[in-house]
Amino acid sequence: MLFLQKKIFLIPVLGLFVFSSCDSLFKEKTEKEPLARVGETFLYKEDIASFITNDMSEQDSILFVTNYINNWASKQLLLSKSKINLPEEKLKEYDLLVDDYRSDLYTRAYVEALVLQSQDTAITTSQLREYYEKEKENFKLNEKLVQLRFVGLPGQFLDKNQVIEKIKGWEETDKSYLDSIAVQFKKIHFNDSIWVSVTRVMEEIPPLTPLNEEKYLKKSQFFELQDSIGVYLGMVTDVLEINSTAPFDYISPDIRQLILNRRRLNHIRKLETEIIDEAIQKNEFEVYGKDE
Structure with a gap:
């Protein structure tokens, strides 16, 4: 009888020791530090830790955590009410x-x-050109484009007349001269072979506005404009109006994206078909009730 009593006494003690040991062993790995609770839902410190950055002051961190907890609690309470009502x-x-x-x-x-x-992103110029020629009628401009060269000069620039002469002439010697003094310009754009939207030109030359651009941005037009910052001298070499066919060089980045999007959609369709076919072969996908 005494033996049985000892045996009965030792089992729970041993069990208590084992469970206590296990509890202490795993406690550090599983226990998370709660910041707030709404009903049976907890917000833990680790849930918010990634939002606290090193450049935050202690006061900013406290304010952020307080606001986060309040917003979280509000959402949880509203969610709980919505499920009831x-x-x-x-x-x-x-x-x-x-x-x-x-x-x-x-x-x-x-x-x-x-x-x-696995998508092929390589697109040659000939592929772009082929697509352009095929779809050319669909590439209509919704904004006026211009080709031009211009410089922005400081207000007190001394050699303005000579710069005007060089911009208008545009011989090799003129280009060389302007290149040699380019460090004195506030702004510069000499590549008059590329097409630029009127919106972009007006961003670079503030005195140009939607009200006066028709006057100054005309083919073979030289212009001189001034504001509080300086003087802008420009020469327009060509113009394309709205609804004209977009030039290849201007539209080619868009064509490239169109081709990539088409390839992407075709690849996705192929992928979906292959996944279904593979699932059918492996007997992982089956449709019931279909007529044979």
Whole structure:
């Protein structure tokens, strides 16, 4: 009897020791430090740690954490109330939407990763040109384009007349001269073979506005404009109006993106087909009730 009593006494003590040891052993790995609780939902310190940056002062950190906790609590309380007060049909509808959104996020990320791994992004100039010639009628300008050269001079620039002469002449000697004194200019654009939108030109030359650009941005037009910053001298070499066919050089970056998008869509369709075919072959996908 005494033996049995000792035996009965030792088992719970041993069990207590084992469970206490296990508890202390795993406590550091599993226990998280809570910051706040709403019902049975907890906000833990590790959930917010990544938002606290080294450049925050202690006061800023405290303020940020306080606001974060209050916003989190507000959302949790509203969520809890909504689950109680919204009709059951609405809750089911929203749950389905959430599930669909979650699935879309996962599958989209996975598909994009596969596409990036295997998509061919090399596009030759001849491919771009071929696409351009085929779709040329669809590439209409919705904004006026110009080719021009211009400089921005400080207000007190002494040699303005000579710069005007060189910009108008544009012989090799004129270009060399302007290049040699380019460090004195506030702004410079000598590549008059590229097409530039009027919006971009007005950003670079503030005295040009939608009200006066028609006057100054005409083919073979020289202009001189001034504001509080300085003087702008420019020579327009060519103009393309709205609804003109976009020039190849101007539109080629867009064509490249169009081709890549088309390849991407074709690749995704092919990928989806291959995934379904593979699942059918492995007997992982089956449709019931189809007529033979």
